[in-house]
Amino acid sequence: MKTAIVRETLGIDQIKQNQTAPKKNILIEQIKNFFDRDDVSRATAGKRETVTYKKRKMQKRYLLDTMKNLHRSFIKEIPGERCCYSYFIKHRPFYVKPPTVGARETCLCRTHINAQYMINILHRNKIIPHPNMNELIASTVCSTYNGACMTGNCQECKTKQIVYYTRDDHQLVKWPQWIRASEMIEKSGKKVRITKNVKETSEGTVSKLIENFNRTLVELKKHIYKIKIQYKSYRAAIDNLKNDEVVLHVDFSENYNCKHFEEVQSHHFGGSRKQITLHTGVMYTKNEGEDKPTVTSFCTISGNNSHNPVSIWAHLHPVISAIKADYPHITTVHFFSDGPATQYRQKLNFHFICSKIFKDYNFIRVTWNFFEAGHGKGTADGVGGYLKRTADEKVATGLDISDAETFFHILKQLSKVRLYLVTDSEIHNVEKTVPKNLVPLQGTMQVHQVFTDIPDELQYRDLSCFCQRGFCACMNPKKYQPVPVSVVDTNGEINCSDRLNEKKILANISNIVTVPRKTYYSTFCTSSSSSNDEPLANVVQPSVSYVNEKQLIEKENVHPLKxxxxxxxxxxxxxxxxxxxxxxxxxxxxxxxxxxxxxxxxxxxxxxxxxxxxxxxxxxxxxxxxxxxxxxxxxxxxxxxxxxxxxxxxxxxxxx
Ligand SMILES: [Zn+2]
Ligand SMILES: [Zn+2]
Ligand SMILES: [Zn+2]
CATH class of the missing domain: 2.30.30 (SH3 type barrels.)
Incomplete structure (x- = not known):
């Protein structure tokens, strides 16, 4: 299926196949494509998480919902056609599995795997009748497709619970969990703090496990809902693409390890191997008079292995420049990516989005959409895999790929993927444009869409919406300016420890206390006098998902910096x-x-x-x-x- 995905993104053979295939085959193809989608199943990354069937070795994918529910939603997507449940089941690809005991440690998503660990232990102790996560979730909501149900706001099902068969609440059990832990490491002489996933064993009574699982379930349902909405937005962006829009789905592929023919021959690889960074992507554009968008895949290649926003924009530069040259009428860019805090979903990238898009490239609208954590790999990743395999095949025939330039020149002759080389000096040029006074957006990790048609400011919200191509007031978007326009001058007391830098807090607050569709200045300086008299910390409104006004008011005096x-x-x-x-x-x-x-x-x-x-x-x-x-x-x-x-x-x- 991976090759099928790549074939699709490269635009090879696709149309021809569909035209000659009988109707039945089209339906089978539709079922297969459906199961491969990131809102239907999730990818795994582990080398051992593969299945082989008829000599085809495939990476496993785990279903995100029950087969019954998936069948129901599939039917809705093919109006006028028939597909019975047994036919649907029969044509599920062999590598797409229900997430039962299988979920191994190398799975991409911490939320999913931790829930599965608890389910497995509950099941092993006969507290729940089966270990099927999706069935369990379905048993607690009216519909897994309904936002209110999945976020605990539906009157009908918000009190609905899993039935636990416990005999001894005090029995001790152990269950593994992946948690985020931070540690100090030494990196080129400096001490830096890194956060990483560590597997730990939790221990407690059965009732504690159940309590923990109920809490996890609340998060898991929101998580699954976000996966669905973000993917739905992705499809809406592409399916209803306008002539003046482009959709860019970007992703850093895992670095390529340079290889020499001799090393491959002898299976002996030198100690420190040079790596090449591949920033891959798929671009969707729409030509006048055509039904379907044109798909173009691209990859930018660099010997510089930094993946931060400076590099991202150096990598995006040749791609966006090509769009400007080829499609001068395009005014709007929709980005889709996963959301790691060190790369795409952070203040510097936010700043570049609302500055470069307007000032360097003369577009008039931009949205950047983040897939839900752990569920953002897709076609863009397929492009990287395809290029790396092709490179390895070349090495196997006697060529050496020792640096980014060679990789670029060899692959350029072989593949239809548009390739560009990104040099160190191009990255340094972007570096020079980084402003010093950037302020972070609190609650960044909850943000799934930023959008703007005004330079230097962004609107952001917890989920994407494409009802008006990304520019609507749904879900009450808030405003954020990565570079504050003016410095707040206030005599307000700040009631907090002297360890804190007051200026830093003010800078932060200036970005949190904003009202949509009002400039920062008017929000802060023309608001009623009372807010100036109060301690500043009182007006902090952290942006949080699924929080109502009441909860925000309760949070007086709380600030991340405290x-x-x-x-x-x-x-x-x-x-x-x-x-x-x-x-x-x-x-x-x-x-x-x-x-x-x-x-x-x-x-x-x-x-x-x-x-x-x-x-x-x-x-x-x-x-x-x-x-x-x-x-x-x-x-x-x-x-x-x-x-x-x-x-x-x-x-x-x-x-x-
Ligand atoms: Zn997940
Ligand atoms: Zn409900
Ligand atoms: Zn909307």
Whole structure:
């Protein structure tokens, strides 16, 4: 199927095949294509996660919904045609599997794999009858396609629960989980903090596992809904493409390791191998009078292995320049990519989107859409795979590919993919345009679409919408200026620790407190006088997904910059039946790139709400949105072997 995808993106043979194929084959092809979609199944990356059938070795994909539900949505997509359930099942590609026991560690998505681990343990202990994630989800909602159901806002199903068959709530169980952990590493003499995924084993009673799983399920449903909406937007962008628009789906392919023929021959590879960066993509354009968009694949190649926004825009430059030359009437660019915080989904890229698109390339509208985390690989990735395989084949016939230039020259003769070379000096030229005073967008990891038709500012929201080609007021988009226009001058008190840099906070707030369709200046300087009199921290409105106004008001005094190791907080913890508990915790980290904080929890000792003990084993990563309040640091009281933490005022905790 990978070759089929590549064939499609390269525009080879596709039309010819379809024209000669009988109607039945078209339906089979439709079913196969359906199952391969990123909103229907998810890709895996592990080398061992493959299936071989009739000598075809394929990477496994896991279904994202039950077969029944998928059949229902497939039927809706082929109006006027018939396809019964058994026919649909029969033609599911052999490598697309339900996500049961299989899900291995190399799976691309942490949310999915952690949920599956819990399901497997619940099933092994006979607490749930089967380990099918999709069936379990379907049993708790009216429809997996309904946003209200999947985000816990449907009156009908918001209290609906999985039925657990427990005999002994106190039985101890263990379950593995992938968590984000940060550690310091040394990189070219400097100490840098990196966050990475680490597999840990959680341990607790059956009821704790169930409680954790219910919480995970809430996140998983939102996650699946976001996957579907983002993919639907992608399809809408392409299927209804206008003549003056271009869709660019971009992705960094895994770096190519340079190879020499002799090394391949001897299976002996030298110690440090040179790598080549491949920024791949697929471009959709629409010609006058044609029904279907034209698909062009491209790849920019560089010996410089940086993947940051500076490099991204150096890599995009030849591609966008070609669009300007070939399609001078195009005014609007729609980008689609995955959303790693170090590459596409971050302040510098946001800045380039709303500056370069207008100033360097003279477009008048741009949207950038992020696929849901862990589910953004698709056709763009297929292009990289195709090029690397072709390069390897060449090496096997006696050629050496020792650097980016050679890769470029050899592949240019062989493939239909448009190739461009990106030099170090081109990357340095972009580097020179980086402004110094960029401010981050708080809640960046929740953002799935940014769009603008005004230079130097962006509107952003939690999910993409293409009802008006990306430019609509659905879901109440907020405004953000990566480079603030003016410096806020205020006498407002900031009630926080002296460890913080006040200016930094102001810069941040200037970007959070914005109202859609109003300039930054008017929001801040013409608003009622009361907001100037109040401490600034009170008007902070972090952008958070699925949060209503009430929740925002509750968040007085909380700001991401005020949270760091040692700060005590009240945390909202979701539980069953839409209930929330409030726990005391202490931050063990700052807010990380994914918007999460490492937190160690406490438990009350008596009924006063003033005395707590630390539960050192109860540590988890909580999203910033769940922080309700920052509380003063407690006094430590030692009584014999016991250590208590006392607060002057009772805390508003609500523990299970
Ligand atoms: Zn996932
Ligand atoms: Zn519902
Ligand atoms: Zn809309």
């Amino acid at each position: 949270i760091f190791d040692g700060v005590h907080v009240l945390v909202k913890v979701a539980s069953v039946k839409d209930k929330y508990y409030t726990y005391l915790g202490v931050a063990k980290s700052e807010v990380d790139e994914e918007g999460e904080i490492k937190i160690m929890f406490y438990k009350t000792v008596d009924g006063t709400g003033k005395r707590f003990k630390a539960v050192e084993t109860d540590i988890s990563y909580e999203p910033y949105e769940n922080i309700l309040e920052i509380v003063p640091n407690p006094k430590m009281i030692v009584k014999g072997k016991r250590v208590y933490f006392d607060f002057d005022q009772p805390l508003n905790v609500f523990e299970k």
